[in-house]
Every structure is written in C-alpha cells, then in structure tokens.
Amino acid sequence: MSLIVQKFGGSSVADVDAMRRVAKRVVETKRAGHDVVVVVSAMGDTTDELLDMAAELNPNPSPREMDLLMSSGERISMSLLAMAIEAQGERAHAFTGRQAGMHTDTRFGKASIVGVVPERIVQCVRDGAVAIVAGFQGLSDNDDVTTLGRGGSDTTAVALAAALRADVCEIYTDVDGLFTADPRVVPSARRIFNLTAEETLELAAQGAKILHLRAVEYARRHKVALHVRSSFSDKDGTWIADHAVNPAIVRLLAPTIADQIIASKEDSVEAPIISGIAHDRSQSKITLVGVPDRPGLASRIFAIVAAADVNIDMIVQNVSVRDNSTDISFTLPSGDGQAALEALEAVAAEIGYKEIFLTEEIGKLSVVGAGMRSHPGVSAKLFGALSDAGINIEMISTSEIRISVVTALSDLDEAVRVAHTAFDLDSAEAEAIVYGGTGR
C-alpha cells in the first residue's frame, strides 16, 4: 500500500466551494487505493484578516501571541476540510501541528522543525481514514505553539512525507507546475515535467516563486519526491526527485507524463541540458570604482555590508593591472540599496575607493540545468544569443548547474525570451496558465 501526502495552499481552500473541490480530489486519491495524508494552509484571506486586526491593536505584537493567532487559521481549514471529506463518504480526522507531532525550536514566527513524531497520523491512516494536518505550525519544547514562517505549509508537508516514508508529496498550488520561463514574459514557455531538487533550488532561488526553498531543501535531504501541480486543473505537474519514484504512483497522479518521468529517474536517461530560465527584478547593484588592490580590503567591504544587515548575492571583482586598483560590483535586494550605500560611504576614507555607484534597477537572468555539467559551451551559447540581440551583460556568475547574468532591467524580458529560444525551450503551443506566487 502506498502513501501519498497532498498539500493544499490557501488559494486552494479559499472558500467552501474550493474546499469541496479539494475534498473531491482527496477522496478520489483515497479510492484509487492509496493512504492519504493531507496538509492544509489557512483559507484564502484568513491570514491577512488576522494580521490586519493584530496590526490595528498593536504595531509591535509579541511573537508568541502572533503565532497563537496565526495558527488558528489552519485549525479552521483543517476541521472544515475533514468535514467536507466525510460529506463525500470517506472518514477523515483533523490534527493540529501538535497532535501531528511536529516538534519545533522556540523561534516564534520562523521556527524550524526539530523532529516529527506522527504517531496519531500513522494510527489514523492505519485505521483507514484520511489524516488532515494543519500546515505551518508546531509545538516547541516549552509547550508553546510556533509557526514555521513563509513556505511553512510546504515544509510541514515534506517533513511529514519524510517521517511517514511517503511515496510522494504533492504540492497543490494555483499554477500548473514549474515552467521553462515565466509565461508572462515568454508566452511559449512550457511546463517542466521533470527536475532534480538541485535544479529546483537554483530555479527557486533565482526567482521562480512556486516552491519554497526550505521545503525543496528538506525534500532533497530526506529524499522525498515532490509533485508540484494545480488544484484548479487535472493537469500533471512538475516532478522533482533525484531518485527513482514509485511507478504506480506516477501513473496514477501524472498519467500523461508517467513514462517520461519513470524513465528519467530509473534509467539515468540523459537530462535535458537546460531545464529552465529564471529571472529576478528585485535586485540592485553597487559598484565601487578604484579600490586599492590590498589584501583583506574586499573582506572588509563585505563585513561592513553584512553589519548593515544586507544579504549579498552576486559579487564580481576585476583587478586592473594598469593602476593597481580594482573595481568591485555586487548585487543585493533592492530595499537594502540605500542602507548598504550609506554604510560604505561612511568608511570611504578608510577603504580608499575613488567612486561608488548604486544602480537601483537591474535585471538578472539565470539559466539552470543539471545537464550543464557534461555539456561545455552553454555559456558561449547564452552570451552569443544575448549579444546577437544587442543586450549588454553587466555581471556574470556561475555555479555547477547555473549561469546567471545581470542586464539592464529594460533588457531583461527580451533577454529571457532570447535565451529561451536559444536553448530550444519554446513549445509549439502556449499553455494557458497564470504564473503566480504561493501562500504559506
């Protein structure tokens, strides 16, 4: 008997009709002969309504009480979903994070899971009922309710799937899966059927907002197969796994792409060179011109930026042989640009750079693919395509399976389209989908 974990985000259970739709899907999975554990987020606007009331009463609420408040949203949705499933003829029991054995540390609002002891879930499933678990929440050693922060329900689902040794963890959201590029930018983008966790991490980190990094990272570490798909359609989604997956489960959940998925995971069929292209409009760039080429100065610069609580993404440094000075550029979240600029201006004399520039708006494009490892020439093809289109590259950084470039923000959309075509990712027919973010 196989076990499937299904996670439904807030938009999938926004109202009673949506709730019934989710219940129907769960019941169908159950009746296909599988054990089902469901993880559910708070209903649509519940979270925002609770946040609004809290903000009205106290601009700086206690984190402990905030978590008590926020955790009530899942309590409502999980109870109602259990009722909806029972109305369709299958037994279902709802469990809070505590009852499901989600143990966390004590960092309210951003707790980490420290252990999962799902005794009651195992018992429930063994009794033939569907277990519904509140996402996003757990219990600390101090007996306090905690929440896991953004992406928390995804993480709950993956952690439960790992603890229960589930065959797959399905993440239901409001889009059909991960795409070769953002379809709003590239109308010919197509759904990616098959990804490794590593590729997914690179795509997600580079701006594809479907899945939360924590959950993917957890899935990779614990070898949990993920299936990301829409709760609003019956389309197959995107499978994410580094290992073989249960063929019967794939055939049930993704019939139209099952052979492809199974073959790729089992027979080490060669992966496509490029899986997808991510882009990011949320970064700025700072350039320090004429920094003396002295040991330790770069580390001093980034210590100052870190002290201003700014996370740096890309760094590029070029030593000029001409005057023994160097130019250093780095990218950072747009909102942090001014803070970093001021921190560095305050130590201008000490560092001894000649000029400093903040470029508020930049575009960043990343080409991701595990096949890159064994295929040289990917960089050349990307740079050539951009060059042919007259797009200037301002910065470059690479990992084993990713090449990222910074362009002018105004060039970004065109750059994504050009790269998409260059790597043969365009589909014959555009899929009608909306590409948005997930809730918790």
Place this chain on the structure above:
Amino acid sequence: MSLIVQKFGGSSVADVDAMRRVAKRVVETKRAGHDVVVVVSAMGDTTDELLDMAAELNPNPSPREMDLLMSSGERISMSLLAMAIEAQGERAHAFTGRQAGMHTDTRFGKASIVGVVPERIVQCVRDGAVAIVAGFQGLSDNDDVTTLGRGGSDTTAVALAAALRADVCEIYTDVDGLFTADPRVVPSARRIFNLTAEETLELAAQGAKILHLRAVEYARRHKVALHVRSSFSDKDGTWIADHAVNPAIVRLLAPTIADQIIASKEDSVEAPIISGIAHDRSQSKITLVGVPDRPGLASRIFAIVAAADVNIDMIVQNVSVRDNSTDISFTLPSGDGQAALEALEAVAAEIGYKEIFLTEEIGKLSVVGAGMRSHPGVSAKLFGALSDAGINIEMISTSEIRISVVTALSDLDEAVRVAHTAFDLDSAEAEAIVYGGTGR
C-alpha cells in the same frame, strides 16, 4: 495580593474597538494593584460564521472536528486581547484551554471539566503579567480538543477562579446584571445587587438568560463569588455569593453598592423576601383527563414521555373522589409538544385516559427569594395579586425558595407586572438597559 478573574463574552470583544475597551478595563484592574486572569469568548460573529461554513460542507459533521473548529474562535480573541493589553503598557500572555490546564472528559461539544491544573497561569501571574485564557475549551485524556457547550466560557472562568482561589469571578456581558424582572416586560424593574447562588439558579432556570446554570452551580459548589456586569458601562452589577467576600475587592469593583454587599454577606443581614421574578414563554402543557386512579399509572405515563426524549418541568395531579379517576397535567418545552402527544396517544388504550389536550402556548411565572423560607404568606400574596388582576392560575409548583404558576400566555406580562408591584420590587426610576442573552 488579591486575584480577580474577569470573563468577557463574545459581544464584549466583537471588534477591535471593543477589544481595546476590554483591554483598558483589564489594565485598570491590574493597575489598581490586583492580579488579573482573563477568560475570553470568541469574537462576536465568529462562532456563527464557523457554524455556517461547517453546515454548508457537512450537515452532520463529526463532533471531534466540530470542537477543533469551534475552539479556534477563542484562540483568535485571546491572542488579539493579549496584544491589545500589551499595547496599553501591561504584559499579557495568552493560553489555550490546554495550556491553561483545563482537563475535560471526552464528550465533544458538551464536555465537562474533570480537573484544572493551571500551572502556567499561576506562573504567568506570579511573573506580574496578565493571563488571558481561551474560554469554552479544554483537552481530553485522549489529547483531543473539546468544547464545553453553551455557557462554556462562564464555566471556564468559574473553574479557573476556583482552582486559583480567586477573590471574585467577574462575568462581563451585555447587560448590567440580573434584574428583579425582565425590564422589557416591567419597565420599573431594577438591578438586583445581591443574590445567593441558589436564588440565581432558580432565576436562571426559570428563564433569566444572563448566566448559565452550569457556571452558577460550579460557583456554588466551589464557593466562588460572582460579579455579573456589563462591559459597556461602569455600573456595578449583581453580586452572587453565599459567603463573605473580600471587602477591598468589592469596594474596588462595585463602589456604589459595596457597603450593602459586604454587610449582607458578612453580618447575615436579612435577605429581601423576594429577589426577583422570572418568566418563561417557551413551554407547552399537556393534560390527561380521566386517568384511572391505579398505582403505577403515573410512572408509566412519564416513562413513555421520557422515552420520547422529552424533559418534563412541572407536574400537577389531582385525584377526583367522585369517579375514582384523576387529571394529570404537565409542562414541557414547546418544541416537544407534538412528540409527547403522539407517544401518549399511541398508548391511549393501555393507560385508559378519557381525553388528552395539548396547550401549545402557556406562560410561566416564578417568584424567587431566599427570604421565603422564613416568611409565610408569600403564596397567598402572589395568588391574591393575580386574582385581583383577574388572572387565572392554571398550575402551581413550589420549591423552598420559589413559587411558580402557569397562566395563559396572554396574561403573562400582566402577571409579571402585578407580582413585581405586589412584592415592592418597583424602582422609582426605570434603568435604561437592554436585557438580552449571553453568548457562550
């Protein structure tokens, strides 16, 4: 140091403004130098909204999931109230029923408290913070969330007050206290300052809907002094205690009537003969005419009614010496009239009565007062006053401290006014109040 438990019903925390008002009152009590533990119900319409969604999804939801769902309402209000109090400068922590140590049996939807282990509440108060506790909910030995049913938050407050040995348990509601009669019927009705628990039970059972019987009964058994009052005014309310109460507390919470309260509890000042008059429009009457006067027949009749799941209130039986038969009348909740009638008609031959009547609409009036014990003549005065007003009495029943009569429903309002005047309960000036029900 004294400890005050304050319970706020749903109408007292209906929105963020109401929440702030409640917070202000709690903060004032705290700053007057007292430890404060607050019990709070779900916000205004929350309960109804949750019930509506549940009903839409499943006409017959599982009681366990219903309790999980309903308990989320208090979780929201308690967290928000803690934030509102902290915004006004006092520390406050919120606790679920489980965290507050409310242990119940396993009867979902109508659980009974089996024990209170308020360790975290004691610790919180000892640390100088206000403890906010979710009313209406607890945890069963099976680790499941339970709710206490109607009046549950009152019961939570009284049980906590008992366990913490609080000086008083204040029940805040949307009316100013208990009244000598329903002011909608008797405009000259006045607030009752002082009642025994026994009187309160008789008044509540007879239709005064301010306080829930369970909570009053719990308070009586555990010697908890109650102060029932409005959260919308600063008026003193009604004190309910059979024993001496802490004078400092009474002076703080009810300054205008403190002397009166303290004297009555401490010096056994004679209680007023009649404390108040309750009425009830929700009953019907069944009369069996010409029942053979055989032993066991009455018990057979009431066994049949009980088997139809009908609770009987008053019973009157008169044996006729003329033909060795008897007439039996009893009152019952209006909704149960037809069921009882049909059950008795089905055994007409066996019982051998001559006729059966169902009177759907009757009025019931009860005069309540602990002073009745030592003052004969109360019945005579009541019957005289009703007779002078031309009101016919259809049934009479009495307890040690109560006389109840059944009249035609059309006579009831007049009967209440006549009795109110006869027992000198009219106040010089009518108080402008609204007399309604409480939430949970």
